[in-house]
Amino acid sequence: MRRRVAITGIGIVTSLGAGKKANWERIVAGESGIRPVSRFDAEKYRTGNAGEIADLPVPPWRRVRRSRLDFASNLLHVAFLEALGDTGLPPDEIAACAPIVSLGTTLGGMISGERYHKTYMRQGPSRAMPSLVADHLAHCQPLHVMEEYSLPGVPVVFSDACASGANAVGHAFRSVRSGEVDMAVCGGYDSLCEFVFAGFHSLQALTPGLCRPFDRTRDGMVLGEGAGVMFLEAWDRAGARGARILGELIGYGESTDAFHMTRPDPEAAGAISAMRSALADAGVEPDAVGYVNAHGTGTPFNDAMEASAILALFGERGGRVPVSSIKPMIGHLLGGAGAVEGIITALALQEKRLPPNLNYRAPDPACALRIVRVSERAPSLDVAMSNSFGFGGTNAALVFRSPTGNGD
Amino acid sequence: MSVDITGIGIVSPAGIGMDDFACAIGVPPRPAAGFRVPAFGLEEYVGNPSSFRRVADATKFTLAAISMALSDAGLDRDRRRSGREGLLVGVTHGAIDFSTRFHQGLLLEGPQGASPLHFTESVLNAPAGNAAIAFGFRGPVHTLIGEETVGGSAVRMALSLLRSGELDRCIVAGAEEWVVIVANAYDGIDRARGMGKRGSPPPAPLGEGAAALVLETASVDSRRRAASKGTIRGVVSRRLQPPGMSAAVEEAVWAVIGLAACRTEEIAHVILPTGRYRRVVEQGTVRAMGEKAGVIRWIDIAPHVGNPFGAAGLMQVAASAARHAENTGKCGLVLTCGIEGSFCALVTGSEGR
Numbered sequence: 027m028r029r030r031v032a033i034t035g036i037g038i039v040t041s042l043g044a045g046k047k048a049n050w051e052r053i054v055a056g057e058s059g060i061r062p063v064s065r066f067d068a069e070k071y072r073t074g075n076a077g078e079i080a081d082l083p084v085p086p087w088r089r090v091r092r093s094r095l096d097f098a099s100n101l102l103h104v105a106f107l108e109a110l111g112d113t114g115l116p117p118d119e120i121a122a123c124a125p126i127v128s129l130g131t132t133l134g135g136m137i138s139g140e141r142y143h144k145t146y147m148r149q150g151p152s153r154a155m156p157s158l159v160a161d162h163l164a165h166c167q168p169l170h171v172m173e174e175y176s177l178p179g180v181p182v183v184f185s186d187a188c189a190s191g192a193n194a195v196g197h198a199f200r201s202v203r204s205g206e207v208d209m210a211v212c213g214g215y216d217s218l219c220e221f222v223f224a225g226f227h228s229l230q231a232l233t234p235g236l237c238r239p240f241d242r243t244r245d246g247m248v249l250g251e252g253a254g255v256m257f258l259e260a261w262d263r264a265g266a267r268g269a270r271i272l273g274e275l276i277g278y279g280e281s282t283d284a285f286h287m288t289r290p291d292p293e294a295a296g297a298i299s300a301m302r303s304a305l306a307d308a309g310v311e312p313d314a315v316g317y318v319n320a321h322g323t324g325t326p327f328n329d330a331m332e333a334s335a336i337l338a339l340f341g342e343r344g345g346r347v348p349v350s351s352i353k354p355m356i357g358h359l360l361g362g363a364g365a366v367e368g369i370i371t372a373l374a375l376q377e378k379r380l381p382p383n384l385n386y387r388a389p390d391p392a393c394a395l396r397i398v399r400v401s402e403r404a405p406s407l408d409v410a411m412s413n414s415f416g417f418g419g420t421n422a423a424l425v426f427r428s429p430t431g432n433g434d
Numbered sequence: 435m436s437v438d439i440t441g442i443g444i445v446s447p448a449g450i451g452m453d454d455f456a457c458a459i460g461v462p463p464r465p466a467a468g469f470r471v472p473a474f475g476l477e478e479y480v481g482n483p484s485s486f487r488r489v490a491d492a493t494k495f496t497l498a499a500i501s502m503a504l505s506d507a508g509l510d511r512d513r514r515r516s517g518r519e520g521l522l523v524g525v526t527h528g529a530i531d532f533s534t535r536f537h538q539g540l541l542l543e544g545p546q547g548a549s550p551l552h553f554t555e556s557v558l559n560a561p562a563g564n565a566a567i568a569f570g571f572r573g574p575v576h577t578l579i580g581e582e583t584v585g586g587s588a589v590r591m592a593l594s595l596l597r598s599g600e601l602d603r604c605i606v607a608g609a610e611e612w613v614v615i616v617a618n619a620y621d622g623i624d625r626a627r628g629m630g631k632r633g634s635p636p637p638a639p640l641g642e643g644a645a646a647l648v649l650e651t652a653s654v655d656s657r658r659r660a661a662s663k664g665t666i667r668g669v670v671s672r673r674l675q676p677p678g679m680s681a682a683v684e685e686a687v688w689a690v691i692g693l694a695a696c697r698t699e700e701i702a703h704v705i706l707p708t709g710r711y712r713r714v715v716e717q718g719t720v721r722a723m724g725e726k727a728g729v730i731r732w733i734d735i736a737p738h739v740g741n742p743f744g745a746a747g748l749m750q751v752a753a754s755a756a757r758h759a760e761n762t763g764k765c766g767l768v769l770t771c772g773i774e775g776s777f778c779a780l781v782t783g784s785e786g787r
Contacts, residue, residue: 070545132557134579143537146615156622160774163526164558164579169774172673180671180776182587183579185525185558193576197591204598221533224540225553281517282575284566288554296572299517417554418563420575 027205032264033273033429035257037108037213038369040356041077041250044104049356050373053381054401058355060237060248066220071227073234077250077357078218090170096135096161098217099170101362105213105253106171113257114269117175123209125257127168127181128198130190130214131361134164137219167215177211185361187416188321189280190214192364192424195256196278199424202258209260214365215253222360223249229288231325239322239351239383240329240397242390247323250357254365256372273372274427276409277308283419290331296421297335301413304423305339310409312340315347315425317380317398317410319371322351323358332413333393350383350398364414368424371412375428380404436667436783437596440660441507441648442752443499445471446745447641448738451502455749456756459738469641469740470612471495480568481512489555489564490529491611495644495745496561497568500607503646504569508660517573520604522592523562524584525577526743530613532556561609561644573601581772582709583671584608585645585747586780590669592649604649608745612642623773629710637710641740645748664755665783667765668693674775679711683718686779687767691722694765694781698723701781702763703731705750707771708741715771733757746770751782758784 038045041059042052052059059077068074084100085107110120133139139162146154160166168181184194191214198212216222226232226249233246264271281303283296290297305312320332337344352370359366374380380398389397407428414422444451447469448458476483476494479501486497500521504511533556539547554560559577566575574595578584585608592604617640623629629637655662670690674682691698701723707715712734720727735753742749747770754766761784768780 131579139533140537142619143534143615144541146618147538147541151615151618151622154619154622156619156626159616159619160623165526165581165584165776166774169673169776173675178673180580180583180587180673180778182591185577185579186575187557187559187563200598200600201594204594206594220540221537224545224548225536225550227545228548228550228553280574282521282566282572284570284572286567287560287563299572303517416559417557418559418575418577419566420559420563 029203029205030261031199031202031275032259032261032271033256033275033372034259034264034269034271035109035112036272036369037105037255038366039101039104040252040366041079042356044083045108046373053352053355053370054379056382056384056400058384060357065218068223071223073232076218076248079251087174090174094157094161095170096138098135098215099167101217101253102167102171102215105255109255109257121176121178124178125209125211126198126201126207127172127177128194128210128212129168129181130184130194130364131164131216132185132187132190133216133222135162135167136221137217138162140219140221186420187418188360188363189414189416189420189422190361192368192414192422193280195365195368195424196280196422198258199275199278202260208263210258211255212258213255214362216251216359216361218249218251233324236385237324237354238385239324239353240333240390240393240395241386242388244324244326244329247325248357250359252356252359252362252366254362254369256369271429273375273429276427277304277425279304279307279423281421285419288417290328290415292331294331294335296419297332297415298338300421301335301339301423304425308425314409315411316404316407317374318347318349319367319412320349320351321413321415322353324353330392333395336395345394346396348380348398349395350381352381354384364422368412371410372426375407375410375426378403378405378407436652436665437593437649438652438655438662439647439664439755440650440655440662441503442663442755443502443506443646444749444752445495445498446643446739446749447471450474452752455752459735459753463737469639471643486564486568488551490532490560492525492529492609493561493564496523496565496607496609499644499646500565500569500605503605503648507648511569514570515572518602519571520574520595520601521562521565521571522588522604522606523577524588524608524744525558525579526581526584526610527616528558529556529560530616531611534615581774581776582743582746582770583772583776583778584744586669586671586770586778589666589780593666596649596651602654605646606649606748607644607646608748609644610642610742610744612640616640635712638708638736638741641742643739643742643745645745645752647748647751664758665785667781667783669780671778674777679714680718683715683777684722686777687719687722690779690781696765696781698726700764701730701767703733703757703766705753705768706732706734707769708736708746709771710773711771715769719769747778754782
């Protein structure tokens with residue numbers, strides 16, 4: 027059985043704000059959510075900037091005790107609640123549907139983990155609150171949200187580095203399409219913490235300036251934080267209940283480089299394989315793709331690899347397919363990246379408009395792509411792809427179709 | 435469609451390799467100071483051990499377990515694998531030792547003390563990523579995070595990928611490493627939650643290790659004439675929440691027995707959870723089994739391996755397969771449970787042996 031899969035709920039929170047509207051308007055306006063980090067002393071690092079969320083509108087937790095929750099649980103809750111509202115269904119009806127909950131994260135509640143580690147090392151084990159360890163574990167944030175809304179079952183939590191969110195969405199997509207479940211809650215999240223900031227600093231992967239994906243002068247990434255959540259439903263079921271369909275997810279592809287833990291394969295074989303299998307899964311030819319939302323980290327190696335993958339996949343059209351990365355505006359959301367960028371891809375299809383690749387100035391011959399410099403109208407946009415690549419050589423691609431597109 | 439287990443690899447405090455593990459759990463446990471894996475090298479498990487000399491213990495255990503499972507299944511561990519072979523690795527805490535060392539460097543020396551090695555090898559998908567490099571996995575490779583039930587979640591996902599035809603073969607693994615900071619944290623959590631009080635047995639101490647299974651559909655493994663070590667007949671997972679946890683276990687046991695298309699009379703053994711809520715799980719299962727409960731062999735591997743969290747579920751499946759190897763009955767029931775109430779029930783079968 028292969029059922030069509032509708033997106034009936036979208037929730038998003040990034041440094042550009044909470045909600046689809048705030049994020050979309052600021053993205054198409056080319057605004058940046060990158061600012062000096064306030065959560066910890068970042069001045070001692072190569073950069074002091076990131077896509078930190080300043081004022082998170084934390085919704086009330088009624089069933090779960092608020093005092094013991096990590097910031098990542100709040101991020102996920104904000105995005106979940108917005109997506110839930112889109113579905114038009116009350117929480118008890120969602121719970122009755124017994125959706126699978128499939129989420130991606132790289133670090134879970136690492137802010138709590140940091141607090142535990144610091145206290146443990148400075149003051150000894152007796153002074154470190156053990157509940158911080160429970161909040162730190164990467165499956166606990168989904169469990170908190172499920173408990174809050176009485177969703178049954180156990181979440182599926184992917185930690186595939188920067189492809190975590192895309193793989194979580196892909197797994198949910200397969201589960202709905204195959205008829206295993208009628209509804210899925212999926213997405214990804216990660217919070218900004220010193221552990222990851224120092225980690226990417228140690229790898230010399232952070233830019234001291236602006237993040238410029240695919241630009242000749244690119245010299246690194248900028249980190250961010252946020253969450254993206256989607257509700258997926260069997261198309262016919264969503265239609266029958268009169269749900270507002272926000273988009274269609276039509277394909278998912280995945281692969282592994284088996285090359286190096288942190289460096290992408292310069293031959294791009296894994297990336298090409300993931301993108302190609304996503305298109306085959308969607309049953310569309312490369313020519314149908316009108317936009318690629320790139321992983322586009324702004325690091326020299328990743329962008330060169332991704333550009334060669336796009337050029338190889340699209341052949342002679344490779345240099346004409348519009349491509350952009352939104353990471354210069356919101357930062358790299360790690361486990362949340364694939365989900366949030368997938369959502370922006372779905373919104374691009376809905377709004378018939380392409381998000382810009384901020385800070386792009388100098389074309390790089392090694393990335394001979396058609397980069398979207400400023401947001402542009404795309405009235406005929408019907409199919410778009412979102413890429414995610416991560417540590418461990420993990421690659422994922424999602425293919426979306428416009429909600430008004432030709433799905434037959 | 436049942437799925438065959440064609441290879442098993444295990445690294446545990448009770449022994450390295452299936453033979454040692456099966457022998458150890460078949461006799462009373464030896465008193466030990468802690469549940470640690472004996473020291474070993476990777477030379478006999480990977481083709482290029484020097485490439486992995488600085489990996490975390492969780493990764494090292496994973497590499498050895500997968501290598502053993504591939505060999506047990508008669509598969510060449512050194513060849514390049516097709517995109518139709520997947521790898522799913524379940525962990526709870528991951529490489530916490532490296533994570534702790536990274537924090538330590540950062541705290542003591544500032545950014546200059548932050549080691550890129552400790553950072554990259556502490557990411558949760560380091561065991562899976564390194565295994566993909568070591569054994570050439572180019573298809574789906576995922577790391578799943580969860581409680582002790584995460585091995586069951588990995589098996590469930592593997593069944594789905596195999597039955598849908600997305601994959602021909604899937605290796606599932608679970609891994610965990612012992613770290614004092616984690617052991618201390620769980621002691622604190624248990625004290626705070628009153629675990630081990632009110633007549634319930636104290637939770638098993640933190641263990642470590644890895645287990646790996648090679649799973650194939652019957653049509654694939656019969657084509658290459660692989661020897662089956664048993665089958666996976668069904669998996670269900672639930673979240674147990676008070677009150678009514680025991681009743682939820684009973685319902686889940688019925689559900690998995692139904693899914694596995696077997697009868698309670700065919701359940702020859704039950705592998706008990708290594709984690710928290712063992713008494714609750716036992717009570718619910720006894721009720722589900724009814725009169726049959728008295729003749730079932732109840733097996734507890736915790737006295738041999740402690741609670742190896744992310745590796746627990748698959749070590750339990752290995753224990754169930756070891757019972758099937760002794761021709762002791764048609765089906766086994768494997769139960770895992772986590773401190774936040776995740777519960778997984780899995781039925782193994784002896785068919786194909």
